[in-house]
Amino acid sequence: xxxxxxxxxxxxxxxxxxxxxxxxxxxxxxxxxxxxEPSFWLGQPRTSVGSFKDYYNTLIGWERFRAxxxxxxxxxxxxxNSKEANNEExxxxxxxxxxxxxxxxGVVGIGxxxxxxxxxxxxxxxxxxxxxxxxAGLPVQVHTPHRDKTRGTHTSMQVCxxxxxxxxxxxxxHNNEETVQEVLDKGFWAAFTIYPRTKxxxxxxxxxxxxxxxxxxxxxxxxxxxxxxxxAVPKTAALMLERxxxxxxxxxxxxxxxxxxxxxxxxxxxxxxxxxxxxxxxTLYQENSVLRGQAPKVEIENPSV
Ligand SMILES: [Zn+2]
Numbered sequence: 001x002x003x004x005x006x007x008x009x010x011x012x013x014x015x016x017x018x019x020x021x022x023x024x025x026x027x028x029x030x031x032x033x034x035x036x037e038p039s040f041w042l043g044q045p046r047t048s049v050g051s052f053k054d055y056y057n058t059l060i061g062w063e064r065f066r067a068x069x070x071x072x073x074x075x076x077x078x079x080x081n082s083k084e085a086n087n088e089e090x091x092x093x094x095x096x097x098x099x100x101x102x103x104x105x106g107v108v109g110i111g112x113x114x115x116x117x118x119x120x121x122x123x124x125x126x127x128x129x130x131x132x133x134x135x136a137g138l139p140v141q142v143h144t145p146h147r148d149k150t151r152g153t154h155t156s157m158q159v160c161x162x163x164x165x166x167x168x169x170x171x172x173x174h175n176n177e178e179t180v181q182e183v184l185d186k187g188f189w190a191a192f193t194i195y196p197r198t199k200x201x202x203x204x205x206x207x208x209x210x211x212x213x214x215x216x217x218x219x220x221x222x223x224x225x226x227x228x229x230x231x232a233v234p235k236t237a238a239l240m241l242e243r244x245x246x247x248x249x250x251x252x253x254x255x256x257x258x259x260x261x262x263x264x265x266x267x268x269x270x271x272x273x274x275x276x277x278x279x280x281x282x283t284l285y286q287e288n289s290v291l292r293g294q295a296p297k298v299e300i301e302n303p304s305v
Contacts, residue, residue, distance in 0.1 A: 003031040004238050007251060008273075011233045012036040012258040013112070013141070013173060013193065013220035016074065017055075017063055021290055023223075023230040024070035030234035033273040034073040036262060037063060038112035038141050041081045043225055049093040052080075056101045064106055065285035071299075073273040075262070077111030077141045078102050085125035086117075095128060102136055108265040109133070111141025112173065115152045118145060123159070130163040139264050140170045144179070153179040157186050171218065171261050177204070180212055189261045193222040194232035202236040206243045214249035218257045 009031045016024070016037050027035075037059055046052060059076040067074035078101045080094045102110060110133040115122050133140045140160070145152035153172060160170050167187035175183060175190045183190040190212075194202050205219060221232035229235070237254045241247065262268040281289065281296035289296075 003029070004234065004241065005247070007031055007237060007247070007255070008033045009233050009237060009254050010034045010036075010258040011221050011223075011230070012171075012218060012262065013038055013191065013222045014230060015040055015222070015224035016067065017058060018225035019223060019230055021066070021070065024067060024072060027230055027234070028071045030231060031237075032072060032233065034075065034268075035067065036108060036141075036258070036268075037074065037076040038143075039077060039079050039081060040112060040224065041083050045084055045087060046090070049090060049097060052094050052097060056097070060101070060104050060106050062285055062288075065283075066290055068276070069279060069281050069283070069290045071276065071279050073276060075106050075108045075268060077109040077139075078104075078107050079110045079113040079129055079141075080125055081112060082114050082116035082122045082126070082143060082145075086119055086121045088121055088124075091121065091125050095125070098129070098132060102132070102138060106267065107138075108262040108268045109139035109141050109171075110136070111139075111171075112143040113140065114143040114156050115145045116143075118148065118152055118155065126156075127159060127163060130160060130165055133169075134163060134165055138169075139262055140165065142170060142172045144172060144174045146174070149174070149176065150178050154182065157183065157188060160188075161186075169261075169264055173220070174222070177208060180208060180217075184212065184216055189216050189218055189257065191218040191220055193220055194229070194236050195222070196227060196229045196232070202232065202239050205236050206240050206245060209240060209245055209249060209253055210243075214252040214257070216257060217253045218261065219253050 064074040085091050113129045171189040172183045173191040174193050180190050223230040240250045278299035280298050
């Protein structure tokens with residue numbers, strides 16, 4: 001799938017650490033210029049704080065480098081995910097670690113945080129991290145629960161408001177047709193994860209934009225180690241255009257709104273990718289490269305988007 005009429009795209013929720021370099025290549029070819037990788041769990045619980053530390057270091061280090069080798073700017077959000085908030089002993093240690101990471105280069109928010117099973121521990125650490133975000137003036141990326149979604153989404157927003165967070169700094173993710181109206185009415189950003197085959201598919205996304213418009217709506221893939229599609233944003237953008245959604249609206253939900261939301265961190269500017277340095281796969285990161293004996297790709301000059 002090639003670039004859509006020179007439309008630049010952003011995937012503001014994707015777990016690249018669990019994706020391959022083929023994905024980076026395909027994404028760049030389809031027009032993705034930047035990604036945001038939220039901190040999440042690993043599919044099984046971590047057992048010590050050192051695992052969190054190494055993971056955060058990977059997000060701000062190796063993964064940024066890896067993306068750059070394919071011409072994509074990589075950013076992340078840092079946080080304690082809801083599932084692992086349930087291990088309170090470990091959660092306390094992670095909370096101590098967070099302030100050391102949230103001000104680093106490439107960190108555009110606190111996330112993804114929120115509720116999974118909607119337990120008291122999840123509630124406690126969600127609130128603590130909202131306070132941290134408020135103190136740091138950073139955007140928040142909220143993961144809403146897949147079970148009991150409507151109630152979980154409602155609660156997530158109520159808690160943000162209770163903590164006096166500006167809804168304009170909070171992205172509520174994993175919306176569906178039932179939750180979107182309330183999210184928009186309350187002034188939050190409404191992100192939609194396009195899952196292959198299940199939940200929110202790209203056909204449904206087209207109809208959401210047709211019905212609710214493009215203001216404050218954001219499309220992402222949430223691709224990770226599970227059944228997911230790193231090409232969800234370009235595919236949805238292409239389908240929207242095919243189904244008659246105006247280019248201006250497609251550009252907003254697949255590019256501009258992510259910049260408006262996460263740009264509030266002060267670190268997410270189009271100049272970053274418009275003036276990115278040329279790809280040079282001869283470059284090393286801590287003596288490691290993404291190559292395995294292949295000929296390195298070296299761009300002669302900076303190709304514009
Ligand atoms: Zn995620």
